[in-house]
Amino acid sequence: MNHEKSTTGAEPIVRLNKLNKHFGSLHVLQDIDLTVTPGEVVVIIGASGSGKSTLIRCVNGLEEFQQGELEVDGNPLLPDGKATQALQKIRTEVGMVFQQFNLFPHLSVLDNVILAPMKVRGLNRSTATETGERLLARVGISDQAHKYPTQLSGGQQQRVALARALAMEPRLMLFDEPTSALDPEMIGEVLDAMRELANDGMTMMIVTHEMGFAREVADRVIFIDKGRIVEEGPPETIFDTPAEAPTKSFLSRVL
Ligand code: ADP
Numbered sequence: 459m460n461h462e463k464s465t466t467g468a469e470p471i472v473r474l475n476k477l478n479k480h481f482g483s484l485h486v487l488q489d490i491d492l493t494v495t496p497g498e499v500v501v502i503i504g505a506s507g508s509g510k511s512t513l514i515r516c517v518n519g520l521e522e523f524q525q526g527e528l529e530v531d532g533n534p535l536l537p538d539g540k541a542t543q544a545l546q547k548i549r550t551e552v553g554m555v556f557q558q559f560n561l562f563p564h565l566s567v568l569d570n571v572i573l574a575p576m577k578v579r580g581l582n583r584s585t586a587t588e589t590g591e592r593l594l595a596r597v598g599i600s601d602q603a604h605k606y607p608t609q610l611s612g613g614q615q616q617r618v619a620l621a622r623a624l625a626m627e628p629r630l631m632l633f634d635e636p637t638s639a640l641d642p643e644m645i646g647e648v649l650d651a652m653r654e655l656a657n658d659g660m661t662m663m664i665v666t667h668e669m670g671f672a673r674e675v676a677d678r679v680i681f682i683d684k685g686r687i688v689e690e691g692p693p694e695t696i697f698d699t700p701a702e703a704p705t706k707s708f709l710s711r712v713l
């Protein structure tokens with residue numbers, strides 16, 4: 459993408475250095491080195507079970523890791539989930555959108571969006587509502603503000619989840635297969651909202667199987683196989699001239 463980037467001399471937002479994670483005997487992430495700079499859109503691809511979700515979840519402290527370094531916006535997370543103030547900070551600076559929308563069913567759409575800004579950031583209701591309404595307009599669902607999640611389509615619910623994450627003014631947005639649970643006709647509207655966010659310069663890490671979208675929005679594509687980064691590069695390189703056998707094999711199955 460050719461959106462403005464403050465890459466010159468900018469501190470990375472995410473920095474992983476030789477990160478290793480085990481689930482018991484399963485070595486699920488192996489020596490992951492990864493740096494994400496402000497404004498960058500990084501798309502992570504790979505087969506089911508390769509460790510994509512685990513990687514994304516490590517970045518906002520939802521999963522512990524055992525060895526290596528992980529820093530988000532200058533806040534270091536420690537191995538084995540050792541509690542630090544950094545974790546709290548990271549949770550408020552990083553927004554996440556999952557495959558399942560995870561909206562609060564008993565709250566209206568607007569209340570879903572303004573809850574965290576009020577509770578965590580301490581905004582009063584009218585300020586939070588103003589921002590919430592602006593964000594709902596931005597993702598194209600202003601008219602749904604007073605409905606409840608179950609009254610919305612999947613695509614609309616996922617756009618509420620996006621607005622809710624944005625309401626915390628995140629420095630980084632993580633997406634884990636945000637369109638995988640959607641009916642095909644609703645995938646486009648969610649990808650459109652994400653594309654707009656990328657164009658606005660948001661720093662994003664996205665796990666997706668939507669290869670056309672990845673090619674279009676990614677600054678960099680990372681291919682993971684069995685817990686290792688096998689190959690990374692600009693989308694044209696990864697999709698058109700992959701160098702490694704596992705990448706070629708994966709792409710031949712999904713493209
Ligand atoms: P992906 O998102 O690429 O499909 P995951 O990160 O979800 O892969 O999973 C990577 C591997 O780790 C898989 O083999 C999965 O079964 C395993 N795994 C994931 N979560 C856990 C867990 N909480 N406990 C044990 N194994 C897990």
Ligand code: MG
Binds near residue numbers: 510634
């Ligand atoms: Mg996954």
